[in-house]
Amino acid sequence: MSDITLVDLCIVACSEAFRGNGEIVATGVGPVPRLAAGLAKLTHTPELMMTDGEAYLVEQPVPLGPRKYDDRKPAGHLPFSRFFDSAVWSGRRHAMVTPTQLDRFGQINLSYMGGTYDKPKTQMLGVRGFPGNTIYHPNSFFFPAHGPRVFVPQVDMISGVGYNPAKRVPGGNYAAVDLRTIVTNLCVMDFGGPDNAIRVVSLHPGVTFDEVQAATGFALVCADNVTETPLPTSEALEVIASLDPHNIRASVLKDNPPARKAA
């Protein structure tokens, strides 16, 4: 396995989040989530829908990076002008994204850090579509650098709905809040602990639970049957390589390490 990279292992782990999702739009934002959605569609979950990254639905996932513009073969149309009607507010979507912060309730932040609403210390992207995404359809997350500045006790600006009872306005409908999988460079987690606490379900080869806990700003639950995150199959590696011919994924994780952490 010396030639298997950690990023490929992460892509496979991310693709598992889309397994069996049905005819919904799988959105992966960023190279790893996007490759994961493509891998899922080309292997275990062909019924997934996805866009070309712009406005057309494609049945063949679009590879990353430079290529001829017209390589894309649209099978359908899902422009932003219809996106909320057709995918988001209908719940027919599962997005995998990388917010700046995530807290113990699964609340995420990508708006600003420090300061105030009127004068933030650090302005970030803005909430984008996250308040709507998180109340209407399933969401998963990928973090390339698991650390205490990402996994914080309480996010600075709650940009996405989590499982925090104190933030739930009485009478609101939160039935569709569905946070599923968190994949990082260290492990795979879900929200399966008591009261949706974040729980480690598999550790990447050579990583211990204590290392993950030390890199996290709140207490984690360790699953009773925690496993080692499986290595990619040769079939998966071939599909990933075909979707990333320029090896853009090699720059996602610091120093592009091997799948097994050095002892």
Place this chain on the structure above:
Amino acid sequence: MTAAMLDKRMSAAEIVGQLSDGMTLGIGGWGPRRKPMALVREILRSDVKDLTVVAYGGADVGMLCAAGKVRKLVFAFVSLDAIPLEPWFRKSRESGALEVLELDEGMFQWGLKAAAFGLPFLPTRVGLGTDLAELGGLKTVQSPYDDGETLIAMPALKLDAALIHVNRSDWRGNVQVFGPDAYYDEWFAKAAAKAYVSCEELVDRMEDHYPGDAQYNLFERCFVSGVVEMPGGAHPSSMPPHYGWDMKAFKTYADSARDPGDWAQVADRFVGASEAEYLESIGGKEAVAALPLPIF
């Protein structure tokens, strides 16, 4: 109404002359795409100030903020895509110069639709369980039916004026909009008391030139108060199928937010004394037309 009265042609300066201090201005497009930048540049050449700007923001918002034209910003993001965070917007935000209403992308278009239909608000679940409602002063309503559900009342985003860049128009404001995605331009037009349209190509009577493309008439001419032909008018944003964005120009613009970091020193380069001078400085409209469409 006589045929002559249906001639809505104006100059860019005449369009900006319709704007006044303190107005709420909607700007169509999305991030670095389909932005009516030539009209934005015309605002930057004018004395108009204290605007409330409502936009899926890109360099339009960044430039207006940098030039101190914006009193309040209604936004869900301000981004140049490959440059994820608009640097001049960031600078304005972090200086505390802007009053803001931050919204989710979906509830933003919902607010435009409320305005288009003359409703005070439209209900939505979006915003519940986040900090948006509290920070933005958004109120809730309760369903009067048996479900009794509590929902956010997304207030109408009523616009005094909207600026939109389209592919084609005729003198009367019959527009045709191409490209893979028109974003929410239709709703900016309908949410506004007056919408002004710049276009890549202007014809006298659409039916005499492009009758076969009538299904691309994204919004009807009753929503259009003025039209002006401005080929290359979205530059440096993209205007498919005519041209892609000018990422090199965006990078230069973004870098200038750090060095020198003073809009007054660089405004000439990104705005120009006139649109003709601006176009000349970037190699003419032919250079804009040659910009390749982006690949995702």
